[in-house]
Amino acid sequence: MDIQWKKQITKSFSLVGLSTKADAMKLIINKIKSEGHETNIALLIDEILKHLDKNQLNNNIIDQIAIEKCFKLIESLNSSDAIEKDALKVIDAFDSPLFTYDTNTKQFLKCENFEKSLHGSSKSKSDVYRRRYQMVLQRIERAESFSAPVLQSDKNKGDYQAITPLSSLLGSYGRKHILGTISVIEEDQFYIEDLNTKVKIEIPPDIEIGLITINTIIRASGEYLEGTFIADKIELPPKEEREISLKLLQNIDMFGERPQKKTLEQLERYEKEVDNTILFLSDIWLDSERVRERLDYLFSGYEEYPPFAIVLMGNFTEHPLINGTQYDLKKNFNLLATLILKYPNIHKFTQFIFVPGPTDPTGSLLNILPKLPIPNVFVKEFQSKIPKSIFTTNPCRIRYCTQEIIIFRDDLTNKMRRHCIIQPSNNCHISQHLLESIWSNSHLCNLTLEDKPIYWNYDHSMSLYPLPDLLVIGDKALQYEHSYCGTLSMNPSSFSTDYSFISYSTARRECGFSKCDPNNINNESDEDDGEMEEENKDEMIIDENEERLKSNKSKKIKNAQPEINSLEDDYEAIDQLENEELIQEENEDDIVANSDNETSSKPFDANNNIDSSDDEGIESPLVESNHDDFF
Template identity: 25%
Template sequence: MDRSVTSVTSGNGSLPVKLSPSNLRPIAYRILSKKHGLNIKTDALSLLTEVISFKYGFDWKGVHSQQFIEEIAKIWKLEDRGIFIDGPGLKQVIREINNKTESSTASRSSSTETEGIVAGRSDTIVDNNESEEQSLNWEDFFKFINPSDQTPCKFDKQRKQFTLTPHGRHDKKTLTDSLNNYLQSSIELFNNRYNLLYDRLSRNENFQKTSYSSISSISRTMNHLTSEITLIKNVLGRDGSKFILFGLLSKGANDEYVLEDSSDYIELNLSQAYKTQGSFYFPGMFVIVEGIYSASGGLSSNRSDYIGGCFHVSNIGHPPAERREISNENYGYPDFLGIHKQSGDMVLKVNKALRKKLVSLERSLHHHKFIFLGSECNLDNFKILDGLKKFFNRLENSIIESNDEDIPLALVLTGSFSSKPLTGTSSTIASVTNSELYKGYFDDLSTLVSQFPNVVQKVKFVLIPGKNDPWQSSYSLGSSNSNYFPQTSIPRLFVNRLERLLPKGHLILSWNPTRINYLSQEIVILKDELISKFKRNDIIFESDLQLEKELVKLDESPERINHLISQEQTEHISPKIKQARKLVKTLLDQGHLQPFLKELKLVNPDYDYALRIEPLPTVLILHDENFDNFEITYNGCKVINITKLVSPTNRKLNFVEYTPCHKKFDFKELYF
């Protein structure tokens, strides 16, 4: 047995004895199961028996032995490890107890042992009183986090919590390992999304499973049953019955719509389906469908590998998003952004005391702000360079006039930084020339910025790539659909002059997407043409066509004037805002930045966890140059879009200032 697990000596000096798991099972059951609601697995019981035998010897039934098991139960529940105690997890908990015993006095109170940040080792469990006395440095909680820096984790449907991904990129050693890991990640990509969304739905009061003990009549039972989600495998053989299903919407070999969950798949008939308004629908999304199962019909009934049947959908909708604080509370406030060092196979948690201190500190920093410039900062466009010169001049004067109190924490510039993709050619000379041209664009930016010494010395520059930036543009040819996502940062060899100009650490080369951890806030930045993809692939239902026909008839009838007056009185929302709300609701309901099949977006499965927006971030900043600026709040998540930096039709530079203490965005324009 691992010596580090059994190294703690008992206070009574008893000699070890040989116990079997059956000897310890009654005591473990009484303490772990009856008292704390935990279940110990066979491998964990064997480990616990061996530790108790070595540690307490003939006193294995005594008070100290039972206190030891109590301590295990408390730490297990404190770390939100689930209701099943397994061997590897128990080994980590015992090591924690060993480390604490070796490094602290026996008189330390139990309350001290259960305060602080929960982790897989004892040095991250700190005394709360000591923590309260320490003042926080806000810079320790302000970080730009690329997908490669983010904690690789997935949702464990058994434990109902997040665990570190064992097959992440950081564990790869050989080419074979890389290929195996890639294949495993590809297989699990949609399974992980399904499990997480299904868990969210299980907490939604509209989809709670029936509690038969509280049902007093058959009619009430039927009403409850209609709101339950049924697995696809359980509808087979129940011809003509009504169900609610949840799964991945995709297309089959015959171009038919298919719904797939963890148990099976079934063909959908959408001819009579009515969609929940205010959302987009297309393959690649997880949807809730209500309808009737038919054992016959459908295009796939004659296939040998298909059990058969068709599901006639009457209503279709999205899994409703959940507020950030509710999700975090259910998952124990996980540290997804890696503020704290990870240990073991668990994702660390942030304790309540620290969260309160971060929020309090955040509200006191009134002068902090971020500046986000519009996207498509094409440095090969002289018009854009003119606009940037005017902007930097204004920023320089603002810093001087405010005596350094109006310095942004970061200035975020978003690509593409070239109006044309950097492409390789058959000619080596031409290829070198293309690279030199691209590097020259950033050299020009360096020359421009060098004219403003206060901006150079005091402002951090963040560069986020677009579809024309290297190296992806060399094979995608500037196509957003062909870009491998997430997109890695711009190589340093192109920006070395700008890096030399700025102080050390003031040039941040970010991925797309990237995240900012600012004290208690999580800010996600994404550059993509989402609205056009959503609109282009949106399913047109028969009910939509019927509605269009009714509107056409209404146009030709005398009732049109009355209808328009009534509509004007009840609705004052522009079509652009309606589209923006539709985009935001769809994206946040799906809990993912790229809810597409691989035919529409190539996603690197090793980094799929970095595209997850579940729990919802505090702020989501979109850079879609094909859509206007907007600001929408949905389920507590503030979502904005920043359009192009400079429009081709005018000389107006678009940018946004964000004040995190107030969570306020200020859209600004600068004419030049």
């Protein structure tokens, strides 16, 4: 019987120019036996041919992988549970596809067999800078302001800015526009580098927007005089809208895990019809009892309508686990599992995604990006209790239906601000400066490899080209949200500090700032009921105090008149000492603290404004107005 089935299957595929491998044939035969397709083999073959992705076949040969994907697609089309399972895909950094830009064909080519060792060669390090530079350069060459006119009548010569290669500066005169990476080769001397050479550069003292650090790609305007480029203007490279990038790439999947066309159509309908919620929380100190209490309160609020997914970002302990204390993390995750099991709906329907923080134990090399997932030895028991849990890398990528989401946990605001070489302006908030630097360089971290080490062979996992639909940066800074041409960027802040988190609506593509603070809710009714009583008490206390002050004042004037002159002298001496101390403290303040205190907060709108406050511990009224108490 198997021989007859094989002949029928081979004949059906050969009629459309396809052939099957032995492993693929075995898989089809097992499908016929297990699901009882003996009488309708022709119908099963028609289903396979209908949903088979022929673009992924090698020389029209059907292998086991192609058949498995085809069967999975057929199953998802016939099952609503399978659709929800395909709606969310988590891609860790080490599975991110690698693409290189071919300057001859002006296309991105996928590298199938690149070096995947964590310890790269010297060539791997040079490729890091080459890929970053080419990614920005190909984007600038397509920008309208940098494109040369085809005909003289189309544009005026002054309408575009031609990028001059650094090797062409020697012997050239006049104002030039260059593109390169800022570096320090000699002490106290900045250089700008491209793929061919380097030149000295004098940088102006300020910049309109962005955080410029060593290793940042910039475009500079100025003149080349006596071996040094005198820059009178420094700017970040122009950004590119997500839709423009996707139109250029066409069917190239630089994100990873793109579903097949049939599945994608079904996921589009599911995304529009079902408005799911994804929660983002950062700094979840599982060893803190008060944090677990807030998580308990959070889960109780969502028990009736559980969220589709909850993304929990580290650090998962208040202090780093060192010197053999790493196994305490296992106990902490078991406490979290006990907490989740109290709420059956959340346990059954919610997908938990864990992203490690900077101090979480993920191996001997703690400070290198991308950060490995939390080891299985700490979470094996947790995953047995909570099957719908995924432990992934930092950063990681999430594909929800048609949306591309990138998660990155790091305190970028403080680190980038600390390593700035140009003072950012005060016309926008520090978070907007940070996001502008990230977007323009198409990279999550522009710091040097010494300040923030990265595995050379996996630097492409930090790439932001094309820009995602949603970028979530888990930072200790206060919550912020910023949108640019189809890309929404936000920070949920530290849950363990002020119990802040963000809820994201997948259908509306909007985020909501929230705080999990039950004390505010309990105090609302008490404040409303006792408001009148407190006002009356305050009035009575004020009247009594005024009478006492009047009587005491007259007594003190009579009794203390001889001592007034000596007290005044003492007060003058104290004021002088205090003034001297204040002056000394102001001189000792660093640049970072001064700029953060002077940064002004502006309300958010779609035109490059952000509703947030500075990175200090005091929240501005604007932030408080956007923080909705949970429930």
